[in-house]
Amino acid sequence: MLRSMFSAISGLRAHQTKxxxxxxxxxxxxxxxxxxSQTVFEDTLSQVIRNGSAPTADTGGTNPAQVGLGVKVAxxxxxxxxxxxxxxxxxxxxxxxxDGFFVTRAGNENLYTRAGSxxxxxxxxxxxxxxxxxxxxxxxxxxxxxxxxxxPLSIPFGQVMRPTATTEGAVAGNLSTTAGVGEAVQTQITTxxxxxxxxxxxxxxxxxxxxxxxxxxxxxxxxxxTALAFGADGRPTGATAFTVNVGGAPVDIELGGMTQYGGxxxxxxxxxxxxxxxxxxxxxxxxxxxxxxxxxxxxxxxIGKLALATFANPSGLSKAGNTSYRVGDNxxxxxxxxxxxGGRGSLTAGALEMxxxxxxxxxxxxxxxxxxxxxxxxxxxxxxEILQDLVNLKR
Numbered sequence: 001m002l003r004s005m006f007s008a009i010s011g012l013r014a015h016q017t018k019x020x021x022x023x024x025x026x027x028x029x030x031x032x033x034x035x036x037s038q039t040v041f042e043d044t045l046s047q048v049i050r051n052g053s054a055p056t057a058d059t060g061g062t063n064p065a066q067v068g069l070g071v072k073v074a075x076x077x078x079x080x081x082x083x084x085x086x087x088x089x090x091x092x093x094x095x096x097x098x099d100g101f102f103v104t105r106a107g108n109e110n111l112y113t114r115a116g117s118x119x120x121x122x123x124x125x126x127x128x129x130x131x132x133x134x135x136x137x138x139x140x141x142x143x144x145x146x147x148x149x150x151x152p153l154s155i156p157f158g159q160v161m162r163p164t165a166t167t168e169g170a171v172a173g174n175l176s177t178t179a180g181v182g183e184a185v186q187t188q189i190t191t192x193x194x195x196x197x198x199x200x201x202x203x204x205x206x207x208x209x210x211x212x213x214x215x216x217x218x219x220x221x222x223x224x225x226t227a228l229a230f231g232a233d234g235r236p237t238g239a240t241a242f243t244v245n246v247g248g249a250p251v252d253i254e255l256g257g258m259t260q261y262g263g264x265x266x267x268x269x270x271x272x273x274x275x276x277x278x279x280x281x282x283x284x285x286x287x288x289x290x291x292x293x294x295x296x297x298x299x300x301x302x303i304g305k306l307a308l309a310t311f312a313n314p315s316g317l318s319k320a321g322n323t324s325y326r327v328g329d330n331x332x333x334x335x336x337x338x339x340x341x342g343g344r345g346s347l348t349a350g351a352l353e354m355x356x357x358x359x360x361x362x363x364x365x366x367x368x369x370x371x372x373x374x375x376x377x378x379x380x381x382x383x384x385e386i387l388q389d390l391v392n393l394k395r
Contacts, residue, residue: 010070011376033115042074098345100308104132163196166274172257193247230260285349
C-alpha cells in the first residue's frame with residue numbers, strides 16, 4: 001500500500017510537469033519563432049519480489065516478479081519543426097525557411113534565435129527587441145567577405161555611393177532598309193563624368209548614300225561622329241565603335257549590335273556604365289541573406305550579409321530566454337555560414353516565422369495530463385482508505 005502511494009505521488013509530480021510544459025506551449029502560441037516542447041515519461045526502478053530462474057533439464061524457467069515504484073520525467077524535448085509564415089511587410093523582419101538560427105550577440109555572449117523580428121538602434125545596428133545585435137558580415141565597397149569573422153550588422157542610412165565616370169556604352173537595334181537618304185533617327189544615352197555630373201548624349205543616325213552616319217551631340221554641341229556600313233546580310237561591316245567626348249574624357253560607344261533589316265527602325269541604349277552620386281534610401285534582403293542597399297541614384301549595392309548557424313543536435317541547446325538559445329553541452333559547436341549553403345535554410349524579408357505550437361495537440365495533451373493527474377490522486381485516496389480499514393481492524 002505504501003508502494004502504491006509513493007508511486008502515485010511520483011505520477012502526480014510527472015503529470016504536473018507535463019501540465020507545466022503544455023501550459024507554456026499554449027502561453028507561447030503567438031510567440032514569434034517559438035518552438036514547442038513535449039514531455040517524455042519513463043518508469044523508475046522496480047522492486048523484485050521473486051527472482052526469475054533459468055530452465056533446467058528437469059524444470060522450466062520462471063519469470064521474475066517485480067513491482068514498479070513509479071514514474072519520472074525522462075526528458076523534455078523541443079520540436080524544431082517549421083512554423084507558419086506571417087507576412088509583415090517590414091524590411092527588417094526576416095524568416096528562415098529550413099534549418100539554421102540567426103546569430104545575435106548580447107554582451108560578450110553569442111546567442112541563437114529563430115525569431116527574426118529586428119529593428120534599428122540609435123547607431124543603425126540591427127537588434128532584437130531586447131537589444132541583442134544581429135551578426136553577419138559587412139560589405140567593403142559592395143564586396144562581402146564571408147570568410148571573415150562575423151560582427152554586428154548596421155545599416156548606414158545616408159551613406160554616399162561615390163560617383164564613377166562612364167567609360168563605355170552601346171546601342172543595339174535595327175535601322176530599316178526602307179529609310180531614304182537624309183532620313184534620321186535619334187536615341188539618347190546618359191553618361192557621367194568623374195564627379196557624377198550627368199551628360200545627356202544624343203546619338204543621331206542619318207541615312208547616307210553609302211550607309212549611315214552617327215553623330216553624338218550634347219545640348220547641340222558636337223561630341224563625335226562615325227560612319228556605319230552594313231553588308232548584304234544586314235550585319236555591320238568595318239569599325240563598329242567610336243569615341244565620344246564626355247566632360248573631357250573619352251567614352252567608347254559600341255554599335256556592333258546594330259542591324260539593317262527590312263523591319264521597323266528601333267534603337268535601344270544598353271551597357272552604359274558609370275553613375276551619379278547616391279545616398280542610401282532603403283534595404284532589401286535576398287534569399288542568401290545579402291542585404292542590398294537601394295540608393296537615390298536607382299542603383300543597388302550589397303551592404304552586408306546575415307550569418308546563420310547550424311548545430312549537430314539543436315535539441316541540445318539551452319534556452320536563454322527572449323526566444324533565444326545558447327550552446328549546450330550536447331548541442332555541438334555552431335557552424336556559421338551563409339544562408340542556402342551547408343544545409344542552412346533560405347531567408348525571406350518582410351515575413352516572420354510564427355510559433356509551431358499546435359493547439360489541437362496541446363489541448364489533447366492537456367486532457368491526458370489532467371486525467372493522469374486525476375487517476376494518480378485516486379490511487380492515493382484508495383490506498384488511504386485501505387490503510388484506514390486496516391487500522392479499524394483493531395477497535
